[in-house]
Amino acid sequence: MAIVSATEMVNKALEGHYAIPAFNTNNLEWTKCILTAVEETKTPVMIQTSEGAAKYMGGYKLVVDMVNDLIDSMGITVPVALHLDHGTYEHCYKCIEAGFSSIMFDGSHYSIEENVQKTTELVKAAHNKGLSIEAEVGSIGGEEDGVIGMGECADPNECKQIADLGVDFLAAGIGNIHGKYPENWKGLSFETLAAVQAKTGELPLVLHGGTGIPADMIKKAIDLGVSKINVNTECQLSFAAATRKYIEAGKDLEGKGFDPRKLLAPGTQAIHDTVKEKMELFGSVGKAD
Numbered sequence: 001m002a003i004v005s006a007t008e009m010v011n012k013a014l015e016g017h018y019a020i021p022a023f024n025t026n027n028l029e030w031t032k033c034i035l036t037a038v039e040e041t042k043t044p045v046m047i048q049t050s051e052g053a054a055k056y057m058g059g060y061k062l063v064v065d066m067v068n069d070l071i072d073s074m075g076i077t078v079p080v081a082l083h084l085d086h087g088t089y090e091h092c093y094k095c096i097e098a099g100f101s102s103i104m105f106d107g108s109h110y111s112i113e114e115n116v117q118k119t120t121e122l123v124k125a126a127h128n129k130g131l132s133i134e135a136e137v138g139s140i141g142g143e144e145d146g147v148i149g150m151g152e153c154a155d156p157n158e159c160k161q162i163a164d165l166g167v168d169f170l171a172a173g174i175g176n177i178h179g180k181y182p183e184n185w186k187g188l189s190f191e192t193l194a195a196v197q198a199k200t201g202e203l204p205l206v207l208h209g210g211t212g213i214p215a216d217m218i219k220k221a222i223d224l225g226v227s228k229i230n231v232n233t234e235c236q237l238s239f240a241a242a243t244r245k246y247i248e249a250g251k252d253l254e255g256k257g258f259d260p261r262k263l264l265a266p267g268t269q270a271i272h273d274t275v276k277e278k279m280e281l282f283g284s285v286g287k288a289d
């Protein structure tokens with residue numbers, strides 16, 4: 001089974017009141033262990049990459065080939081979508097050409113008029129090639145690939161304008177932040193989420209910055225129509241912590257502990273555990289059956 005568009009899996013999640021996990025990948029270890037975990041638990045998944053991570057890995061074509069080849073060689077049977085996270089206008093076209101099955105156009109930093117115009121164009125281009133497309137209204141706080149946002153709450157009327165363009169799912173800022181949450185974070189704005197949902201109706205919503213949001217808030221967000229949740233930083237933190245432990249214990253100095261297959265194994269296992277924990281929280285385990 002090759003990569004698929006995310007439209008069907010996300011719509012099913014909306015109907016079934018759970019959320020599709022969207023994990024960012026950074027390299028081969030990340031991709032393999034996400035695929036291992038979703039196959040073990042029969043979970044539909046979105047694997048996504050930022051522009052920066054794709055560049056680090058060697059480009060979009062390499063990412064497409066890596067994911068498709070692993071699906072083949074690992075005998076993956078669950079639906080897997082390959083998605084561009086926070087794409088610019090130009091890079092959305094590059095990913096459509098490279099063979100991604102889903103894109104996100106982040107036009108949140110444009111005026112609403114320009115966001116509408118560019119999203120309209122990209123919805124057409126994506127759908128012509130069978131890809132799903134996510135759009136964004138209201139910038140999401142924190143930092144991602146050098147882009148700093150202040151964690152604003154989206155205007156529900158602007159969300160309706162973008163929703164009406166035929167996007168498959170919509171990221172609306174509801175006080176969520178990329179990366180670690182600060183001590184004084186006020187929490188998600190469920191008022192905003194409910195107001196957005198009242199305007200956009202049956203459109204699945206996306207929650208960015210899934211790292212560190214308390215479990216009860218995640219569950220409430222899913223109840224209010226969130227059907228895709230992005231997880232990036234949490235996997236990076238668990239990978240780094242396990243790798244640090246291995247080195248600090250001097251394991252890399254014992255025998256062939258310096259071999260990357262050994263050196264990266266504890267971190268990879270830690271990502272695997274984080275991924276499983278998230279899928280259970282999002283209620284998506286077993287939904288590929």
Ligand SMILES: [Zn+2]
Pocket residue numbers: 086140144178208209230
């Ligand atoms: Zn994001």
